[in-house]
Structures are given as structure tokens and as C-alpha cells.
Amino acid sequence: MKYEYLLIYLLMVVQASQAQTPKLDSLNRLINQASSDTARISLINKKIDLLVDVNIDSALALSLKTIGQAQKINFKAGEISARRSLAGCYILKGDYTAAKNNLKTAEDMAISLKEMSRLLKVYNTYGMLYGMQSKYDSSIAFFQKGIPIAEQGADKSGLEKLYMNIGTSYSMLSNHPEALRYEQKALRLAETNNNYRNQALCLVNMANTYKAMGDDLRAEQRYTRAIKLAQQEGLKNVELYAYSNMATIYTSQRKSQKAYEFASMAAKLSKEMGDQGMEAASLTTAATSLAEQKKFAEAERLGKSAIDIANESRQPLNIHQAYASMGTILKMQNKYAAAISSYEKGFAALKDADIYDSQTGDIYRELSDCYEKTGDYRRALSTYKIAATIADSVRGKENIRKSTELSMNYEFEKKEQAAQIEQQKQNAIAEARQIALLSGLVLMLLLAGVSFYAYRTKHKANTLLEAQKQQLQQQKSQLEEQKVQLQKTLTELQSTQRQLVQAEKMATMGKLTKGIVDRILNPLNYINNFSLAAKDLLREVTDVTQKYQPTFDPNDLDDLEDSSTMLSQNLDKINQHGNSTARILQGMQKLLKERSSTFATLDVNHFLEQHISNSLQKAVADYTPPLSVELIFHLQPQPLEVTLLTHEFTEVIANLIDNSCYSLSEQQRRQADFKPAIQVSTQQLDDQAEIRIRDNGRGIPPKELAQLFNPFFTTKPTAKGTGLGLYMSKDVIEYLQGHMKIESKEGEYTDVIIHLPLVTAESIA
Structure with missing residues (x-):
């Protein structure tokens, strides 16, 4: 570790x-x-x-x-x-x-x-x-x-x-x-x-x-320079920190003996200085290095000393490291129960700290192994999930860090090149001034020949300055080309990052959940189908009973009719809730389905005109009494170019129109003279395209508004809603680098607002 x-x-x-x-x-x-x-x-x-x-x-x-x-x-x-x-x-x-x-x-x-x-x-x-x-x-x-x-x-x-x-x-x-x-x-x-x-x-x-x-190579180079300066200036604390961190480099390179030697030097120096925190940290590394060499008795002795000193220092990270190191040493000896105790004490020390890195994830993974070895599978799974979450976060941060470092390096190199060009220009001007001064001195001695000499000198200086000017222009042109290329590279990295995030999401959650959904859907279909078949059989039984009605006792006949009616109602409920569950599972299948990787750049105005009408026709087809909705467009005259995943965005539009139609039907049921209407509008706001879909339906109560994007929360009856539509829609919009919100006033309107980044000349470049 x-x-x-x-x-x-x-x-x-x-x-x-x-x-x-x-x-x-x-x-x-x-x-x-x-x-x-x-x-x-x-x-x-x-x-x-x-x-x-x-x-x-x-x-x-x-x-x-x-x-x-x-x-x-x-x-x-x-x-x-x-x-x-x-x-x-x-x-x-x-x-x-x-x-x-x-x-x-x-x-x-x-x-x-x-x-x-x-x-x-x-x-x-x-x-x-x-x-x-x-x-x-x-x-x-x-x-x-x-x-x-x-x-x-x-x-x-x-x-x-x-x-x-x-x-x-x-x-x-x-x-x-x-x-x-x-x-x-x-x-x-x-x-x-x-x-x-x-x-x-x-x-x-x-x-x-x-x-x-x-980057261990650059790290070692700077530690070496720091040690020389520290020894020159008598800075024991700097020398101490350089030794201790060199020890961690050798630990990561599996050079256990060298790691032990440097950690021991750091522990000795920190004890002389009275720095308990560094003494504990150094002893922790030394103990781990001994354990790597199978010297477990000596490793445990040093580890216990590290824990005692770390507790006295009251520094959370040192206490955490000391207990975690002891846990690792015990785990290497298959002493899993004792290791669990040390790991848990280490994490208790970090409860108020801001530590969330790959090392923390590694320690959680080791603790999960110990839980599994001792048969505590519930804690093993819970701890492993924490480790996986930390690993996902660290990988996301690492991708962002690489993109940021590329941008920073480009800016740094650009400034350095500009400074060099400016220095060359100043040197050329200084040289020209020096030549002019020499020419003036010669003029005092030789008036006859100085005019010709001064002319040649001036011409030479002008030629030199012109050549340097052309060179400067060429360098500027090269810098612009480099900038364009780096911007393209950065865009590719950001695209790769988004794909990595989606891939990780599918890898950690999708496989298990999708398998469960697929397994449940099949028997659920059998339940729905057999409920319908059972109802048909019940109807046949009822017909036969009616045919032989005179042969039955009147009381038995009444009981049979009541039971048949109750059984029919129960079968209806089974079918109704079975279909509702199937819709939820099918929604989860869509959520877990891997997104298409092909983006399309298109005019969002044209896209909305084409797809909203189709979605509206499909949505109103199932309503009884019929629902007649007025569709109103207020689209910006100029094209609004955006980048979309067309299949996923079409599903978003269909889901929003379906929700609006349900809200309109509810308002129509309550208000006799109600005229349902959906208004679609677009406009450009800075570098964003804004899409608004507004209906004049029943609206949403304030207490429900804050929960709309939660998975499985729905304002519709159980038989009609799954609670996944808005959650999936928001997920798609955010994947497209946009954002989505809903505004509503109960009894008057609901307004869905979507912002998507516009495609500009700069973003294409």
C-alpha cells in the first residue's frame, strides 16, 4: 500500500x-x-x-x-x-x-x-x-x-x-x-x-x-535539489520531508529495502526535531516496507509505535495512515478480524477531513476483502461499493485534470514564445542604436566618408528589422495553427471523457440491473397473459352456470355470482398492475440502454416542427373522451444549430408531449369550457438555444415540483405513469451539455425549459 x-x-x-x-x-x-x-x-x-x-x-x-x-x-x-x-x-x-x-x-x-x-x-x-x-x-x-x-x-x-x-x-x-x-x-x-x-x-x-x-522522475529530481539546498541552509525540516517522500516513491516502485532506509532516516530526523506527525508517518512507511519483506514481527512493532505517536500528534491523516498500515500488515498475515479493527479505526479518524482520493479507495477495497474473508458479506458489498464510487470519481477527476493540464501547458508555452520574440526585437533595436552611436563618432572624424557609411548602416538595420518582422509574423502564424490544433485535441478529449463516464456508468450499474429487468419481464408477461386467459375461462364458467341455472340452489347461485364477480375484478387488477410494472421495467430498459455514439448538428427549429406534431398525434390517440389540442409554434426565425443524439432527443420530446397531454386531459375533466393548448417556442440566449414547451393544463403543486426529476416519482396514477420519463429526459439533456428545468402554477400552466449549447464557428474550430 x-x-x-x-x-x-x-x-x-x-x-x-x-x-x-x-x-x-x-x-x-x-x-x-x-x-x-x-x-x-x-x-x-x-x-x-x-x-x-x-x-x-x-x-x-x-x-x-x-x-x-x-x-x-x-x-x-x-x-x-x-x-x-x-x-x-x-x-x-x-x-x-x-x-x-x-x-x-x-x-x-x-x-x-x-x-x-x-x-x-x-x-x-x-x-x-x-x-x-x-x-x-x-x-x-x-x-x-x-x-x-x-x-x-x-x-x-x-x-x-x-x-x-x-x-x-x-x-x-x-x-x-x-x-x-x-x-x-x-x-x-x-x-x-x-x-x-x-x-x-x-x-x-x-x-x-x-x-x-x-511522474516519479520529475519528483526525484526536485527532491534531490531540495535536499542539497536544505543541507546548505541548515533546514532540517525540508531535509526531513524530502527523505520521507522519497521513501514513498520507493514504496510505490516495490523497492522495499530502499523505502525502509529512507523512512528510517526521516523518522530519526523528525524525532530529533520533535515533529510527532512526521515521525508517525515515517514509522508507518518503514513498517509497511518491512511487511513487504515478510518481516512481520518487526513490522508490527514499528506499526504500534507509529499508532501511539500518531494519536499523540492528533493529526487526522497521520492517525488514519498509521491504523491503515497496521491493517495492511495484519491482512498480509491473514489476520482478517484484527485487520478490520485497525481499518475501521483509521476511517474513524477521517470523519471530519476532506480526503477523497485513490488511496482511500484502495483501503476501502482492502477492508471489503477482510469482511468477505470473515463471512460478513453485507459489509463487504457495502464497502466495495464505496471503493468503486471513489474509483469512478478519481477516474473522472483524472480525465478532467489531463484536459486542463493540456490547456495550461499550451498557454504557458505560448507566453514563453511571445517573451522570446519580444526579447529578440529589443536586442535588434539595441544593436541598431549601438551602430548609430558608432556612426556618429566616425562622423566627427571623417565628414567626407561618413554619409555613405551612415546610409549603409541604416539600410542594414532596416533590412535586419524587416527580416525579424517577417520572422515574427511567421511565428505568430505558427502559434495560431498550434492553438487551433490544441483546441481540436481538447474537444476530442472532452468527447472521450463523456464516453468514458457513460461506459463506467453502464459497467458498474447497468449489467446487473439490466439482467434483473430482462429476467423479470418474461415471467411478468406470463402473469399478464394468464390473467387475461383466466378471465376468459371465468366468462365461460359463468355462461355454463347461467345455462344450468335451474339446477342450482338459489343461495348457492348467489354465492357463485358474487365469487365470480370478485374473481373477475381481481383478475382485472392483476392485469392492470402487471402492465404498470411492465411499463416501469421497459422504462428502465431504455434508461440502461447504451446511447448512440453518433452526434448530428441540425436546426432545432426544424427538428421541433417535424417531431412535436407526430408525438402529439400519438399521445392523444388513447384518450377517451377525445382530446383536441391546439398546437402553437413561436420559433425564432433564424436557425438555431445544436448538436444532438437524434433518437434520444426524439424520445425526450415524445415524453414531454405525453406529460402535457395528460395534464390537459385532467384539466378538461374538471373544467367544462376548457380549451387545451400546447405552445412551443425557441430563442437564442447568448451561446445557448432555449426551448420552451408550455401547456395550460392542471399544473403541478409546489410540494411535487421539487421531486419531478427523482426516479420513480410520478404525478400520474400507478396504472399510467412510471416515474422514469423526466429522469431519463434530464439525463439526456445533461449528456448533451445542456440543462433542463420545470416551472408551473397549479391550475394554470406548466412550462418545461431546455437550454442546449449552440454550435458556433469557434466550437467547430
């Missing part, structure tokens, strides 16, 4: 350009030489920020002491910084309540004093607080609050950290394109500012993102 470690969140700390120990020595000298108490406390706060990278317990103790000193001299700015640093230490120790209390105090003080730079650091630490609890949406919200503060104050260092932390949260949400976009922005700023500390942190997080995307 593979585990991902928590990515690094960057605290708002001072920059480190040399090794931490010399920097601490220098700060200690400055603290001793401080000319005032406020200056001394400010220097101590800088020292605390450096200590976080070396020893968390020392940083925590010094933070508490500094808060007391700042309060003693009423130095609120110093107290804000110390409380923010103390909160960061509490977060790393897993004491989130204490961290939140200190951050709230620091936030109120910073807002009161309008200390925006310190408020920025508080918001960043808030984001870290929620991120370490796996509540990544909340962490992103706090990081985003800091961006305008950093931009207004031109705090480039603050922007580095905010971009990096936002990228970290997106990576943990498996939104890898957004994660890389923010991480690249942070790395560029760190390189521009020569901030080696933040460069190392950025490289580790980018490596983690690449690892999550399955």
Missing part, C-alpha cells in the same frame, strides 16, 4: 540565507546588544522563527516566555508575533485548540493596531492550522485573504508563502494543475528574491505534486 505524506506549509518566518546555527549565534549577539526592550523582543521573535526549523519544543518554550515579556512592557506588536509563532508550534505538535485561541487573540490585536504585515502572517498560519487538520477548503480561504494584503504592501516574500501554501492545499485536494500553477509562481518569486530557504520548500512541494501525478 502507498501513503502520501502531508506537504509542507510555509510559516510566515524571516528569510534564511545561511546555515541556521550561525544565524542563531548572530541573533543571540544582537539580542544581548539591544538598546531597548522592544528591539530585544523583536529580535527574539526572529530567533523563534529560526528555531522552528531546528527544534519545535525550544521554539514553543521561547514563544511563551516572549509573550509574557511583551505583555509586561505593553509591546502589543511583539506579542502578536510571539503568539503567531506559538500557534505555529502548537499546530506542529497537534494542539489545534491552543493554536486557534492564540491566533484569534493575535488577529484581534493586529486588526485593532492596523498591523497589516502581522495580520498577513496570522492569516497564513490560520491556513496552516486548517491544512494540517486536512480541512483544505478552509485553509485556501484564509490563504486567499492574505493575497490582497501582501500585494498592497508589496510583500514579495509574503506572496511566495501564500502561493506555495495555496498550491499545497490544492495538491492535497488532488487538484494538481492548480497546485502546480501556484507552486511555479512561488518558485519564480523565490528565485527572483534569491530566497534559498523558500526555494527548497517549493521544490519539495512541487516534487510531492509530481509524485501524486505519477
Whole structure:
């Protein structure tokens, strides 16, 4: 089993350009030489920020002491910084309540004093607080609050950290394109500012993102660069995270011994730093690696240590990983009951977290296997369904991610090429200016020959500029061609994605359900047919009874007639409900039927004129008394080109007209002078074609309106409705990238509104 470690969140700390120990020595000298108490406390706060990278317990103790000193001299700015640093230490120790209390105090003080730079650091630490609890949406919200503060104050260092932390949260949400976009922005700023500390942190997080995307080669390259920078700058925490994540790469590559070695180095370093969360995560990987080598006794010993330390850290993801690892180790030894207990404790730790990825699905699948081995088939099936649902979601996200990455790479390359072209142009202009300057100097020495030289120089510069202009035009033309090609590729990917989603839907649900429907329909037909045959036999029995009526006792004859009547009614009910059930099953067959793969681009106005009239004739044919409906068209004069699956969309139209006719017949039954009418209208709204089908029938009560698209919900009697028509219609419209809604007023009208994307020149390109 593979585990991902928590990515690094960057605290708002001072920059480190040399090794931490010399920097601490220098700060200690400055603290001793401080000319005032406020200056001394400010220097101590800088020292605390450096200590976080070396020893968390020392940083925590010094933070508490500094808060007391700042309060003693009423130095609120110093107290804000110390409380923010103390909160960061509490977060790393897993004491989130204490961290939140200190951050709230620091936030109120910073807002009161309008200390925006310190408020920025508080918001960043808030984001870290929620991120370490796996509540990544909340962490992103706090990081985003800091961006305008950093931009207004031109705090480039603050922007580095905010971009990096936002990228970290997106990576943990498996939104890898957004994660890389923010991480690249942070790395560029760190390189521009020569901030080696933040460069190392950025490289580790980018490596983690690449690892999550399955690109182990790029991940290893960035971990290696990060380790070198971390050792150069004395950043033990960065070195620790690089070791631990290298261990997970070797775990995924089945290099168990190397994974164990790197995980052990990470566990040792995290213990020295007092980072319980990383110590637990590293021991978890080491234990799993030993189990892969069949060293189960030692693996269980390390796994139990990991669980104890993870519980002390109070970090949900680490607790989940530790218990899940122990479950895997026990399962490998066929200790299924004990494994189930560990897996369930692991999932209990994640009840309030935002974790929903492929690893979670793998663990659910392993738990399902354990349930099956112990004979608990109900839980095995339930857990397997959860694993399958997660797998479907992850595959959908992966398809979307690939499409997004293709688009992002194209935009990035386009900007890089444009920058190169602009630089070439500037170089050419600079070269021309230099030649002109040299020509002026020669003019002072040789007036007679300089005019000819200046002419040739100018001509040469013009020729060069013209050649570069033509080259620029060619490059622009090539970029446009690349854009068209990439757009076509993106469209193909999106089409493939839709087909994959439909295929997965049929694979997971359709096979079983369709088989059941097909099996039920056959005996159901026998029931309906035999009910009709039985009624015919009953009629013959009744005729014979009437023929020999004088031979029967009058009381027996009355009882026989009552029984015959009751039996006839029962057979009618059997046939009625049998037909109703058959219609429901036939509707389910349509729902489960694989859609046609051929799309057609056509004018929706012409399509509606052609098919609505036919659908109306079929719908009114079965009504008694006859139903005469006025059909009114209000179609936009200009063609509205849309892309449809013609067979499926025809069924949608037929279903909507059938519903309207039923509503009209009900209103006609209630109102003597009622004139049934259906109005069909179309119009263009921006890049959408709007279709409205409105009837003046009985309408729909508000309490039923919200349930119309639920499967098996119907406003018709059981014998007439299946409750699947609107559900299937909405499914088809959404498959065509459109949407559908219904508006109604009881006793007056019902309005079905469909929006479909128009085919434009851009979408064709």
C-alpha cells in the first residue's frame, strides 16, 4: 500500500540565507546588544522563527516566555508575533485548540493596531492550522485573504508563502494543475528574491505534486535539489520531508529495502526535531516496507509505535495512515478480524477531513476483502461499493485534470514564445542604436566618408528589422495553427471523457440491473397473459352456470355470482398492475440502454416542427373522451444549430408531449369550457438555444415540483405513469451539455425549459 505524506506549509518566518546555527549565534549577539526592550523582543521573535526549523519544543518554550515579556512592557506588536509563532508550534505538535485561541487573540490585536504585515502572517498560519487538520477548503480561504494584503504592501516574500501554501492545499485536494500553477509562481518569486530557504520548500512541494501525478522522475529530481539546498541552509525540516517522500516513491516502485532506509532516516530526523506527525508517518512507511519483506514481527512493532505517536500528534491523516498500515500488515498475515479493527479505526479518524482520493479507495477495497474473508458479506458489498464510487470519481477527476493540464501547458508555452520574440526585437533595436552611436563618432572624424557609411548602416538595420518582422509574423502564424490544433485535441478529449463516464456508468450499474429487468419481464408477461386467459375461462364458467341455472340452489347461485364477480375484478387488477410494472421495467430498459455514439448538428427549429406534431398525434390517440389540442409554434426565425443524439432527443420530446397531454386531459375533466393548448417556442440566449414547451393544463403543486426529476416519482396514477420519463429526459439533456428545468402554477400552466449549447464557428474550430 502507498501513503502520501502531508506537504509542507510555509510559516510566515524571516528569510534564511545561511546555515541556521550561525544565524542563531548572530541573533543571540544582537539580542544581548539591544538598546531597548522592544528591539530585544523583536529580535527574539526572529530567533523563534529560526528555531522552528531546528527544534519545535525550544521554539514553543521561547514563544511563551516572549509573550509574557511583551505583555509586561505593553509591546502589543511583539506579542502578536510571539503568539503567531506559538500557534505555529502548537499546530506542529497537534494542539489545534491552543493554536486557534492564540491566533484569534493575535488577529484581534493586529486588526485593532492596523498591523497589516502581522495580520498577513496570522492569516497564513490560520491556513496552516486548517491544512494540517486536512480541512483544505478552509485553509485556501484564509490563504486567499492574505493575497490582497501582501500585494498592497508589496510583500514579495509574503506572496511566495501564500502561493506555495495555496498550491499545497490544492495538491492535497488532488487538484494538481492548480497546485502546480501556484507552486511555479512561488518558485519564480523565490528565485527572483534569491530566497534559498523558500526555494527548497517549493521544490519539495512541487516534487510531492509530481509524485501524486505519477511522474516519479520529475519528483526525484526536485527532491534531490531540495535536499542539497536544505543541507546548505541548515533546514532540517525540508531535509526531513524530502527523505520521507522519497521513501514513498520507493514504496510505490516495490523497492522495499530502499523505502525502509529512507523512512528510517526521516523518522530519526523528525524525532530529533520533535515533529510527532512526521515521525508517525515515517514509522508507518518503514513498517509497511518491512511487511513487504515478510518481516512481520518487526513490522508490527514499528506499526504500534507509529499508532501511539500518531494519536499523540492528533493529526487526522497521520492517525488514519498509521491504523491503515497496521491493517495492511495484519491482512498480509491473514489476520482478517484484527485487520478490520485497525481499518475501521483509521476511517474513524477521517470523519471530519476532506480526503477523497485513490488511496482511500484502495483501503476501502482492502477492508471489503477482510469482511468477505470473515463471512460478513453485507459489509463487504457495502464497502466495495464505496471503493468503486471513489474509483469512478478519481477516474473522472483524472480525465478532467489531463484536459486542463493540456490547456495550461499550451498557454504557458505560448507566453514563453511571445517573451522570446519580444526579447529578440529589443536586442535588434539595441544593436541598431549601438551602430548609430558608432556612426556618429566616425562622423566627427571623417565628414567626407561618413554619409555613405551612415546610409549603409541604416539600410542594414532596416533590412535586419524587416527580416525579424517577417520572422515574427511567421511565428505568430505558427502559434495560431498550434492553438487551433490544441483546441481540436481538447474537444476530442472532452468527447472521450463523456464516453468514458457513460461506459463506467453502464459497467458498474447497468449489467446487473439490466439482467434483473430482462429476467423479470418474461415471467411478468406470463402473469399478464394468464390473467387475461383466466378471465376468459371465468366468462365461460359463468355462461355454463347461467345455462344450468335451474339446477342450482338459489343461495348457492348467489354465492357463485358474487365469487365470480370478485374473481373477475381481481383478475382485472392483476392485469392492470402487471402492465404498470411492465411499463416501469421497459422504462428502465431504455434508461440502461447504451446511447448512440453518433452526434448530428441540425436546426432545432426544424427538428421541433417535424417531431412535436407526430408525438402529439400519438399521445392523444388513447384518450377517451377525445382530446383536441391546439398546437402553437413561436420559433425564432433564424436557425438555431445544436448538436444532438437524434433518437434520444426524439424520445425526450415524445415524453414531454405525453406529460402535457395528460395534464390537459385532467384539466378538461374538471373544467367544462376548457380549451387545451400546447405552445412551443425557441430563442437564442447568448451561446445557448432555449426551448420552451408550455401547456395550460392542471399544473403541478409546489410540494411535487421539487421531486419531478427523482426516479420513480410520478404525478400520474400507478396504472399510467412510471416515474422514469423526466429522469431519463434530464439525463439526456445533461449528456448533451445542456440543462433542463420545470416551472408551473397549479391550475394554470406548466412550462418545461431546455437550454442546449449552440454550435458556433469557434466550437467547430
